[in-house]
Amino acid sequence: MHDTTARTAAAAPAALATAEIVVGVPSYNHAGTVASVLRAAQAGLGEVFGGQSSLLVSADTGSSDGTREQVRGLRAEIPLLRELGLADGAGGAASPGVETRELRMILELAHAVHARACLVLDASVTSMGADWVERLVRPILDEQFDIVAPCPARHKLDGAIGNGIVYPLTRALYGKRVRQPLGSVFALSGRLVERFLARKVWDIEVSALSADARAVSEAICGEFAVCQAFLGPADHAGSGSSLDLSSILATVLGSVFDEMNHNVSFWQKVRGSEPVRWFGTPVEIAGNPPPVDTHKMWESFRLGCRTLQDVWSVFLPPATLLALKYLARDDATALADDLWARIVYDFALGYRLHVMNRGHLLRALTPLYLGWLAGFAREMAAVPSQDVERRVQQLSMVYEAQKPYLISRWRWPDRFNP
């Protein structure tokens, strides 16, 4: 656990013993975007919750690109703004996942001021509107929900890791249809903040990429009330750490699989799934989506099938390996949904059993993911967004249908071992 005792005294002003709403912005090398996020949050708080006491908090312990100076420069413009961080010179570790520490600081402050709602925003978003604050906080204050997951508007094929893996997997595991568990912003009730701090949920370093998925699954397993809110488009600026696809997959799935291991007694009892209440109206995104080079993706998949069979054979059953071999050899253009779901489940099991270095295992999924994505993108190229959504729901149902396979393998891994 990190030492947060060196926190600056500016954190909780003596005059403000309580606050109804705390809006926290954890940042790490986001000098280019942090100001616009803080301004939008200030506007949102002022417009909608003017009468309620609120705090706007920027938390940063490790930036080296002038983010903290940017925030300090906004003090006069935004009177609500407070800073959290290590004292100057204490030095924050510049590592992926450093925002977890900032997140924990924000939750501790929210708990200290007895906040009813704590909204965590993403400092890398360039398109945040003032209405985001209301959309995310209102369900907690007025409807007594405990966590509000965001659903930003996106182009139909964007967020493929969420569409093809994280959403169907979390839905099948935990039985709640939270459409974008990797939404990068979320709002929590006071009692859920208390629970997270008590269970030391954020004491484990996880990347900021998957902090939100962790919050959602922890809330569902704690049987807290979950809902989701439609938001406008969420464009992200490149932050200090630019990751390649296999690193993103490894980071996100590592965290999701860790949660899976952690909550095994919960998800093994869950059957099927139920819808989660929506707030707001869906926002249509303007413009055409960027073109997708499906041929290049499929070639990556075929190269993986030719080259990585030895690696996959450690944890994928022979039937799956055979199916992949045929796919790479024939003129096939897509992975079947049930095959894809079983592959993801097999990777989760391999991760749990530690059959090889976990970084290697997660990175070895990249060609398979590209193969799935190539097929999905080809199929969805000419259809409207609503049909893409229907297709994702169909894939999710296949994940649910294949869940007994996961449970069997989880309980008796030797029975399937190649």
Place this chain on the structure above:
Amino acid sequence: MWEQIKEALYQATHRVLVGVADFLPGLLALVLAVLLASLLGWLLGALVGLILRGLDFDKRLQKWGFVTMAEWSPKNSPTLLLRKIVAWTVVVLGWLVGLTAFGAGVTPQLILHVVESLPNLGTAIVVVLLGVLLARFLCRAVLISAVNMQIQSARLLSLAVKWLVLVFAAAMALDHLRVGGDIVRLGFAILFGGIVLALALAIGLGSKEIVSRSWERQTHAKAEPPDDAFKHL
């Protein structure tokens, strides 16, 4: 004359019988020591096997991430491997004891030499084992990374890395055992230098266009939009 022949025959027979009488106990001791050591080795091996199986050693080893060790010797499980090591160590010790009893003149020097070489041998074995583990780890890491970077010759690249590390570990082990002397060092230097030179020539001559394109891409990276604008997250 007859008396002298009788005497010579008698003395020769005596010497042979004395020789055989001197030789037999040593031989019997050697045979007994080897038999006993084999029996003891088998018993100890079986005991180690039982204990390790009881501890579920093979699966534990996998859980601790030592999958590569099992792969290194695929026909033998780690338990079987350890069982054999224990048994053969006891048998070799039995041979040394037997040889000492058999010929007191030569074998103490042999034992002394063996005992003196043991630490170096142990270190060399550890170096080779670590080399094998590292080679397999790096081989897999390079293979996966190269495939993810869509390098067509990913397997070749990973095999090159694997053998480079293996050769390096073997050279270190042999150097430690003082086997081959300068030849090993020289051979390794030539091999390693050759590989580096070959790579340099390959890049310098064969792939100069790729390198220059890559260099240009890096230089103009900020000005050009990225190839893959697709949002995976």
